[in-house]
Structures are given as structure tokens and as C-alpha cells.
Amino acid sequence: MADKTCELVDCGHRACGGCGPAFAARLILKGSGPESIVCASTGCMEVFSTPYPQTAWKVPWIHSLFENAAAVASGIESALKKQGRKENVLCICGDGATFDIGIQCISGAFERGHNITYICYDNEAYMNTGIQRSGATPYDASTTTSPAGKRSTGNNRPKKDLPQILAAHGSPYVATCSIAYPNDVIKKVDRAVQTEGPCYIQIHTPCCTGWGFDGAKTVELAKMAIECGLWVNYEMVNGKVEKVKKIKRKPVDEYLKSQKRFAHLFKPQRNDVEIAKIQAIADVNAEKYGIDL
Amino acid sequence: MKGILEGSHAAAEAAKLCRPDVVSAYPITPQTHIVERLAEMVADGELDSEYICVESEFSALSACLGASAAGSRVYSATSSQGLLLMTEVCFNVAGMRQPIVMSIANRAVGAPLSIWNDQQDSIALRDCGWIQIYAEDAQEIHDFHYIAYKVAEDHDVLLPVFICFDGFILSHTYEPVDMPTQAEVDAFLPPYKPYNMLDAKNPISMGMYATPEYYMEFRYEIDQAMVRSLDVIRRVGKEFGQKFGRDYSNLVEAYKLEDAEVAIVALGSVSGTIKDAIDEMRADGKKVGLLRLIVFRPFPAEDVKKALSGIKKVGVFEKNLSIGARMKGAVGYEVKDAVNDSSVSVLSYVAGLGGRDITIADIKKMVGEIEAGRGDCFLGLREELI
Amino acid sequence: MALRIGCAAAPGQAQENKTGSWRVFKPVYDHEKCTGCSMCQLVCPEGCVHPQDKKFAPDYDFCKGCGLCAAECPVSAITMIKEEK
Amino acid sequence: MRELRIHGRGGQGSVTAAELIAVAAFKSGVYSQAFPAFGVERRGAPVQAFVRFSDNKIRLRSQIYEPDYVIVQDSTLIKDVNVFSGMKEGGIVLINTEKGLDSPVPAGVKLIQIDATKMALEILGVPITNTTLMGAFAALSGEISLDALEEAVRERFSGSLADKNVNAARAAFDLIKGGA
DSSP states (O other): OOOTTOOOBOTTOOOOTTOHHHHHHHHHHHHHOSSEEEEEOSSHHHHHHOBTTOOOBSSOEEEOOSSOHHHHHHHHHHHHHHHTOOOEEEEEEEHIIIIIITHHHHHHHHHHTOSOEEEEEEOSSBTTTTSBOOTTOOTTOOBTTBOEETTEESOOSOOOOHHHHHHHTTOSEEEEEETTSHHHHHHHHHHHHHSSSOEEEEEEOOOHHHHTOOGGGHHHHHHHHHHTTSSOOOEEETTEEEOOOOBOOOOSHHHHHTOGGGGGGTSSSOOHHHHHHHHHHHHHHHHHHTOBO | OEEEEEHHHHHHHHHHHTOOSEEEEOOOTTTHHHHHHHHHHHHTTSSOOEEEEOSSHHHHHHHHHHHHHTTOOEEEEEOHHHHHHTHHHHHHHHHTTOOOEEEEEEOOOSSSOOOSOOSHHHHHTTTSSOEEEEOSSHHHHHHHHHHHHHHHHSTTTOOOEEEEEETTTTTTOEEEEEOOOHHHHHHHSOOOOOSSOOOTTSOOEESOBOOTTTHHHHHHHHHHHHHHHHHHHHHHHHHHHHHHSOOOOOSEEEESOTTOSEEEEEOTTHHHHHHHHHHHHHHTTOOEEEEEESEEESOOHHHHHHHHTTOOEEEEEESSOOTTOTTSSSHHHHHHHHHOOTTSEEEEEEOOGGGOOOOHHHHHHHHHHHHHTOOSEESSOOGGGO | OOOOTTTOBOTTGGGGSOGGGGOSEEEEEOTTTOOOOOHHHHHOTTOOEEEETTEEEEOTTTOOOOOHHHHHOTTOOEEEEEOOO | OEEEEEEEETTSOHHHHHHHHHHHHHHTTSEEEEEEOOOOOOTTSEEEEEEEEESSOOOOOSOOSSOSEEEESOGGGGGTSOTTTTOOTTOEEEEEOSSOOOSOOOTTOEEEEEOHHHHHHHHTSSOOOHHHHHHHHHHHHOSSOHHHHHHHHHHHSOHHHHHHHHHHHHHHHHHHHHHO
């Protein structure tokens, strides 16, 4: 059972000050507890938490490759089954590993129905390698591989709807959450590990370095994303959306303005056309999930 | 019990008797019969393993890695493109020192697409840290599985093993195989005792990254383990011989080399055809012998040197092509280096690629070329096509 | 110390890395104002805020001075001041 | 060492026939080796399978180019495939044919014709001829005993299917022995 006081990620890790994913890692393990095995993909969290021999993980932890965490977890789960063991098998992977390079392994693991919980810490780009776009990068965000320029307003595609894709695999429990609501993260992880079958949780984890804001504002930014409707917290049980976080919605402007990755939408002059497109994405979310109070 | 069975079933039956906790593999010609047979065994309750039917070879070996890290004995099998798709995981498994055993039904690598045999796939992965053993017949395919697990899991080694055998030529051929009983195998191969393992009661981190202060030493340690495995393979091969009557304490096999003037070096099933060719040539008064490399990684350089000592003309039969290399084949260099004698001619012959059949006549032709000092070339090209 | 085969390690060794040296700004906790709500402990990405006499205080050996605790404290009991070296 | 080449069409059981002959040979006390012509042929396409018999361990891995025996599962193959290719002097060809063969046979090759399809239809109820031809092969070659063949067939099939196949093999064996 979830225990808020449980600390399974050690001090001394090398994340940036104010790191959203580092905060998320602590919350995830409060939700899943010490009887957990963590399977990590290559990524920012892997690198900041495990330079040999200084591991920050107090639970069994394994990293193999960038794209195979779900397959490695499948093997771990099968071995535990054969040995009659009961640890929770968790994947904790970034959005690049999840949305892009690892999606085949994830699809395979979910289709096979392994009893694992796959958690994506979504900081909306490849941060480990220096802020390149991923399938989770939001529309118009400027990254080093989708830079804003004279002929570009940044990333030209909307964010992939991965929770829906995994729900379509027959996942019994899919949830989104955000470090803006820490107790909600803990609760959802707890529920996922207690649900039999492959479960998926996507946690919004603002990255001060990648998005361009002050590390003291990590939680504030996460809240702003929810308040403007660009991030929606919900649970999907057996494919049906339940328990949506409802809000009094604000325009997207303030959220965008707070981050360097969207600065080109405001300088040298405000780009009303593009901001309207992003507002439309939030409006569609609001309609689709019924988030408006 | 002696029976007659297909080479791939000789692999599957041995894998079963090794009691793997987890099996994960993906179908690919000509390996498929192995995974089909194992799936059948699981379905019939003959084999009490978790069988993970994955979506790719990449996931097959990744799942094996996870299961092995969680403390289970695991098994997989593949060929060709499948092995290449696993390449990244292969390096990782060796680096993480997981004693996984995998059967390789050797097959050519595209393009052009070819389902037929050569050894390009496993030779291409020679540097990834897996022990590579090459079988000549179905009996060796079978026996090598027991030896492989015991060597891999030895705490002086802790390295994964490829058991390589020629696709179709061995995998699809029926021939006699003597199979031990489960009790005999259990007495030879004890239950798996992991060195590092994922366990909530004793948590550790595995597969951490190493900064420049540490990386080289980890790679050095893997190489040292590979070097140590030479003796461990000899020891385990000898022990196997004492228990089962088939001795595998030699990493190479010398056939009629003592008085040979010409030696052929080869890996795998073509060695049988070469032996028949040698018998015919010897009947005609030609002093030819064979050195078969049973183990290619670790490379048994001392054994090769010793076996070839006094022989001035050596030809290496290569079922691989190291594109752009002067000698053409990859194995020749290592034989030449092991011999380390400028008065000895060591030449490579690339042959049998993509399933091109090798006959006794081809071997005789190769010996003619070795004698004439013409080599580091392809053998048996269809001149009309080039 | 000899390497552990397979690039593996047991927990505890991350604490050798005293990340407190990264700090430019330092959180100062006003225990008069502190209500003991534990928000600072919860949000700290380092996990280096610990209970102290029913209130909370950071472990300066590891605090990187990000200021999240100060930003999220509901009663503004934490102030960030420039670190003096 | 003696060598056998089987010609058939994909789906006719040529590879199974080669395997069962090898098993029967092994049970008859000689070393044997069976393998298919490694290909990607689908149902209906001409295929080949091979068997070697020897008193010593078989090491040779090449395909078979100069067979002592040839079995042709379907005489319609003869117009597409040179089933006599490389046959040894004194070799034996066993052909399944309904009407009898009208094309010439190489000199020195002994031809044995049998309407295996008719026999299979009568005994098995289906036109699958491989066990019938195996029985005939046992009789004409002496490489495998009928008892060993029966054992091999019973290991592969079970129940009445095994009985029927054994009966088919036996009938063909008796037919050849009686005619010889």
C-alpha cells in the first residue's frame, strides 16, 4: 500500500535543481512501495540517478537499453511468476523511450498482458541528449530538432495520444497525472500496481532546463498546464474515461509565456494565429474530457 | 537414449533438459522448429517454463535479459536478421554478465534476402562478448547446450553463449543423437545460482552507466572473463566426457594433421564434408588434414598454433565475408595471428555463402589452390555471372 | 575497491555525492511560521527535507537550492537567500 | 554409403517420407541422415528430399547428386524435373504412376512402377502416397526392414491412422516382393 513517508530515491542524485522527473520518481515509489522492481530506459532519470557506483535507488533497479524497458520488464515478470514471487514490476521511462523508440516493445508487452505498470515521466522532449523533439512534444514548442525560425513556429505536430493507444491494447488501467498534484500521483501508482495486467501511467513532469523556466516554478508550471487545459488528469478503467480533474479554465497564454520553448510566439510580436491554434487544442481537450467546471 | 531427430529438435530437447525457467524467442527460418518444439513442450506440460511469445527478436533477448536478471535460467534461439536485430541487446547481455544461452541456426544476412546457410550472422557478432561454439553435427548441437549453461553460469565466467550450427544443413537434417536422461542432466548441471539478481529483499542496481573513470575496467573485466572461459570450457567439456562418454575438452579438433602438409581450417558442419574429402585425397597420396575450430570466441590461439605446428600451407574455409578486408574472411586473420610464422602461408577462402552447396570436389579444388598459394579470395564463384 | 561484476551496485552510495555544493541560493526555514504541513518535504526533488521537532528542515549536504520548497510553502515560511561561500 | 533422392510436390509428404525412411534405417541398424532440399517452395511446387545410409557415421553434408535410389511420388513431375539426373549405374527408380511410364529411362537404371495412388486410396482413403512408396522402397532396396518401417510409422502417427499407414506400407512391400 502507498506510504507518503516512504523514501526510496536517495539524496545525492545528479538531477538539475527543481527537477520534475526527480520529484516524480520519489512519488512513484511512495505509491508502489519497497516491494518493487524498477526497470528503467536510457534517459535523463537513468543518468542522473545511477552513475556507477552511486545509485540513488533503494529498490531493485535495472537499466538495459533505451527502447526495451517493457520487454525487459516482461522477462522480469515472467521470471517472478515462475519463481512464485510477488514484487511489483514497474517501468519508469521518459517520453522519448515511451512514445518513440520503445513503442514496439510496449505494444508487445501490453498485448501479451504482462502484470506490469509502465510509467512514463513526460517532460515532452529528449532532455538527456539536450532537448530534441519527441512524439510527446507539444505543438509549437521550440526544441533543438524543431527549432522556431523564420519559416518555423517550432514543433509542427500535436502530442501523440499514447494513453488512448495503450487503452486500445486492452489495458485495464490507464491514467494521467501530474506532479502538480503529488497525492494524486501516489494514489494512481498504488492503484496501478494493485491492478492485475499491464497498466499505464503518464506523469506530466515539467523540465526547467528543457522548457526554460526557473526550477522553483516546476510545480507551478505543472499546475498552469492543467489550469489551461493543455494537460488533463484522468483515469481510464477498461478503456472508459473516469474521474477527470475539473477546472475553471484559463487561457493558454500565461502558461506559454512562462516558458522559453514558446517565447517565439510572443517575440518580436505576439503570434495570434499560432496561439489560437494552441488554444484550440486546449478547447478540444476540454470538450473531449469535460474538464470545464 | 539414442534416437534419430532433426538438428533443431536436438537443440530443443537439450534446452528442455536444462530446465530453463523462461524461454523467449521469435520465429525465423531456419531456427523456427526450435521455438515451435519448445512451445509444444510447454503446451503439453513436458516443459515447465514461462514461454514468452514476443513481437520481435529484439524483445526476445530483452525479455531473456530481464528474466535472467531476476534470477532465472533462460533460453532463446535465433538466426540471421533476428540475431542482427538483437545486436544491441547482445552487447548489453554480455556487459551485464548474464549467462544466457542462445542457439543460432546460422543463416546468411541480406541483402539480397537469403534464408540459406552461412555463418555471417554469428561471425558479425564476434566482438559482442558472447562465447561462440560451433557444432559439426546434431550430437554436438545437443551436447553443447549442457556444456554452455555450465560454462556460462560459472562465476569465473558469467558470460552468455551462442551455440552455432549451420541452418538447414544441420537444423533440418535428421540424424542419430544420443540423449541423456533428465536425472543425468540434473546431476551434471546444478540449478542456476545467480551472481547479481533483482530482489526486493536485497536491492541492487544493475546496468548502471560508467563514466570514463570506470568504463575501461568493466570492458577489461569482460575480456578477462572470456580468457578465463578457455579453461572453464576445457574443464566442463572433460567433465561432460567423463559423465556421458563424449569428450569435449578440446577447443579445436585435429583430423589427420600429424603428418599433414596442407591444413584446412573450418567451423561447423562443412568439416564433415572436408573429412570425407581428406580421406579421399589421402587415398590418392595427398597429405591433407583439418583443424576444426569448435570454439571461436574465446579464440583458442594456443591450441591453433599447436595443432598447426610444422604445417606450411594453411587454408581457412570461411562461411563469412568481411567486406573490404584484404583476406576477405574474418577467421583467417586470427588463424594467421595464432600461427604467427611468416614462413607459413595462411590464406582465406570465402565459400558456401547463402547456401551454396559445398561438395567434396569443392574441397579438393580448395586444396589445389592452397598448394598453389592462391587465396584470400572467393571459392566457387559462377564466373558467367560476374 | 574492486568493480562489481555487471556494473551493479548496492544502495547508499549516492549519498557520497554531496550535492549541497551546487547551491547558489539557500532556503532558510522560519520555524515560527512553519505549520508542519510537510509540503516542503513532499515537493523536494532531492528528498532532502526532513522532519525536525514537528517542523521541517532541509539537509544542506544535499539541498541544491532550487527553491521549490519556498515556492510551494503555503505560509511562506521559507526564504531563499544568496549563499555565502 | 548409399543415397536416396525423393521427388515430390510440396504437400505430398516427401520430407516426411525421407525422415521416416531415415528413422527406419536407423532402427534397422545402420547410420542414416535425412534432409530436405532447402527451399521456399509452396504447396504443389516440385520438391526434393534426401536420405543417406551408411555402415559408418555419416559426415558428408553436401546435397545428393549421384543417387543409388530415386523415388518419384508423382509421375507428372517427370516432364518438369530430370528425376534421373546423376543416377548411378545399377540404380533403382521407384515411380508412382497410374498408366505406366512412356518416357525413356537411362541405360543401366532399373525402373519399378507402382500405382501407389490407387493403393493409398483403397487403404487410407486419401491419395497420400508416401507410406505406400516407403513400403515398396523397403522391399526393393533392402535398406530398411518392414518391421523398422512399421515402428517408425507408429511413432509418427497414432491410432487408426497409424494402422492404415502400416497396412499401406505392408501392401506395397508385399506387392513388390511378390512381383520380384
